[in-house]
Amino acid sequence: MQVFPITINSALRLALTVVGLAFAALLLTASPAMAHGDTPHTPWHNDHAEPSATWTAEGDEYVVDLTFPHPGTAAYSYTDTYDACRSGCSRLHRATDIMTDKMVPIHATVDGEICWAPGIDEPMPSYGYMISLCGDDGFKYVFVHLNNDTPGTDDGLGGPENAYAPGIEQGVRVERGQHIGWVxxxxxxEGTAPHNHFEIHEAHSGDVRINPYNSLLAAEARGDFPESITPLEDDGGPEGGGSGEGDHSNPLGPDDLPDPESPGEGAEAPEPRPETDQPDTDEEEDTLAPQATGRLAGPTRVETAVALSQATRRPGTSRAVVIVPSDSHVEALVAAPLAGMLDAPVLLSGTGGLPVAVRDEVDRLDVRNAYIIGSEALLSSQTEADLAAAGVANIARIGATDRYALSAAVAQELLSYGGDIDDVILALGDAEEASRAWPDALSASALAAQTGAPILLTDGTGLSDAVVDVLAVVGADQVTVVGGTAAISDALSGEAAAAAGASVRRLGGATRYSTSVAVAEAAVDAGLDAGRVWVATGLNYPDALAAGPAAASSSSPLVLVDGDGLPGSPASQIWLARHAEEVVVVGGESAVTGAVQAELIR
Structure with a gap:
């Protein structure tokens, strides 16, 4: 089992202290083990020349003379996330992730020799297919997460022939601009958008690395791109691209046509993966439509979450899963945008390990990667053991000292995947009256899963240091405050906007139901279907913990109703009557009564 550390990206380079950088560098040197975003030690030929490079104006980074690793006709984007914190700053992200489409060609950046290309005569390593190019200039160039799928699928069965270009193996000489592999x-x-994790190493300093960002910018500026080749056909992954300040992108596709809809990685949820076990027909959609005007429920909250997953996901189609505690609402709600980005279901577990129903669902989905959200007090180490026993290869845990820090940690994890985050959601995370601590965040969970906006929590009186810190580095244009002024005052909203350097949008009303309707309207504006709506009770959270990401995956907004009597939620009743043609009730009759369901579908 490979346990990949979480990627907590709290303050990027400007927020790291000199001591923190030195400590992280020490840990990186001391621990060569491969983790997500970090390559293993690879062989180096010491007879190469010393590196030849120029210093930037800042005097702390090289600009290396290289050819851009992808054709200029490909759609791509990248941002400067070098030295971003990973695993609580126990290590740093020493690379540039170039987001682009699967099967986009990778080309040699310089003349040199392939000094590492694993997985040809042995199984693919846990970090995936990769190439190390030992350049004649003395630098080592590393390309990680090459393709492992049959073109046009996400089946993981492509083998090295669909990762490496013909003839590419360890010891082979290559020329600058030569095709060497596929993104x-x-x-x-697995479970993230396709990308080239690109590193540059200083050969004469062992594993000491330099930031590729400025070298890539320089190659772009002088038009130093490899000659385009015809990429292998593929439609099995999210598109690359992206735009915005600090996000360097090429909006041209293979036909040199603008692609303005191409999303930045992390900006919104990846598109659903295509089927791998059934033929693709014009009659089938990428996601299962929920049963019209029906109910999705199980005997317990755990089995209700499983029912939601089964209703929205076919067997073998989810590479990732998000595991949250069954006895706490915070972890599930702040995890919604992460689940949306990964196109992953949210499943519930307790302190004693995975319930049988959850293990069976993990097996049905053929899950390979898992996030555990929450501390070991809520989800014990048995959870990792059970996931590993179920065949999950890569397991990460995100935990924190309190709910506010946890919401910030999940936001930092979203940041670490690259791309722009245009919006952050601020919602109440605690209240003197416990029943007020969760409804607004629950209403926002489908919107967050759809847009990728982190959900940050407040107690209504102020912002925690962790939340302020992450607001400062997200770079969002907008802070969306969910709830009325009785929950989050205008003054507190302004404080959050000032920390983010962003504008404020409030989605709120006098009651939790009017707030839910305002959020549903925003979710429809973000692309969800007002005619097909999921509803959950606004009186208690257990059955609805996993509802937001599941609703978003079926293109549906989530609306809260009074589960005991629809007239108790007039704002929701009126909105549903005006818009909804299909309604899916989440939870058993103890959450939403049969009478309410009958009234909803009347």
Whole structure:
């Protein structure tokens, strides 16, 4: 089992202290083990020349003379996330992730020799297919997460012939600009958007690395791109691209046509993966439509979450899963945008390990990667053991000292995947009256899963240091405050906007139900279908913990109703009557009574 550390990206380079950088560098040197975003030690030929490079104006980074690793006709984007914190700053992200489509060609950046290309005569390593190019200039160039799928699928069965270009293996000489491989999402990048994790190493300093970002910018500026080749056909992954300040992108596709809809990685949830076990027909959609005007429920909250997963996901189609505690609402709600980005279901577990129903669902989905959200007090180490026993290869845990820090940690994890985050959601995370601590965040969970906006929590009186810190580095244009002024005051909203350097949008009303309707309207504006709506009770949270990401995966907003009597939620009743043609009730009759269901579908 490979346990890949979480990627907590709390303050990027400007927020790291000198001591923190030195400590992280020490840990990186001391621990060569491969983790997500970090390559293993690879062989180096010491007879190469010393590196030849120029210093930037800042005097702390090289600009290396290289050819851009992808054709200029490909759609791509990348941002400067070098030195971003990973695993609580126990290590740093020493690379540039170039987001682009699967099967986009990778080309040699310089003349040199392939000094590492694993997985040809042995199984693919846990970090995926990769190439190390020992350049004649003395630098080592590393390309990680090459393709491992049959073109046009996400089946993980492509083999090295769909990762490496013909003739590419260890010891082979290559020329600058030569085609050497294909972009993918192999290894511990399964479940993320396809990308080229690109590193530059200083050969004369062992594993000491330099930031590739400025070298890539320089290659772009002088038009130093490899000659385009015809990429292998593939439609099995999210598109690359992206735009925005600090996000360097090429909006041209293979036909040199603008692609303005191409999303930045992490900006919104990846598109659903295509089927791998059934033929693709014009009659089938990428996601299962929920049963019209029906109910999705199980005997317990755990089995209700499983029912939601089964209703929205076919067997063998989810590479990732998000595991949250069954006895706490915080972890599930703040995890919603992460689940949306990974196109992963949210499943519940207790302190004693995975329930049988959850283990069976993990097996049905053929899950390879898992996030555990929450501390070991809520989800014990038995959870990891059970996931590993179920065949999950890569397992990460995100935990924190309190719910506010946890919401910030999940936001940092979203940041670490690259791309722009245009919006952050601020919602109440605690209240003197416990029943007020969760409804607004629950209403926002489908919106967050759809847009990728982190859900940050407040107690209504102020912002925690962790939340302020992450607001400062997200770079969002907008803070969306969910709830009325009785929950989050205008002054507190302004404080959050000032920390983020962003504008404020409030989605709120006098009651939890009017707030839910305002959020549903925003979710429809973000692309969800007002005619097909999921509803959950606004009186208690257990059955609805996993509802937001599941609703978003079926293109549906989530609306809260009074589960004991629809007239108790007039705002929701009126909105549903005006818009909904199909309604899916989440939870058993103890959550939403049969009478309410009958009234909803009347």
């Amino acid at each position: 993918g999402d192999s290894g511990n990048a």
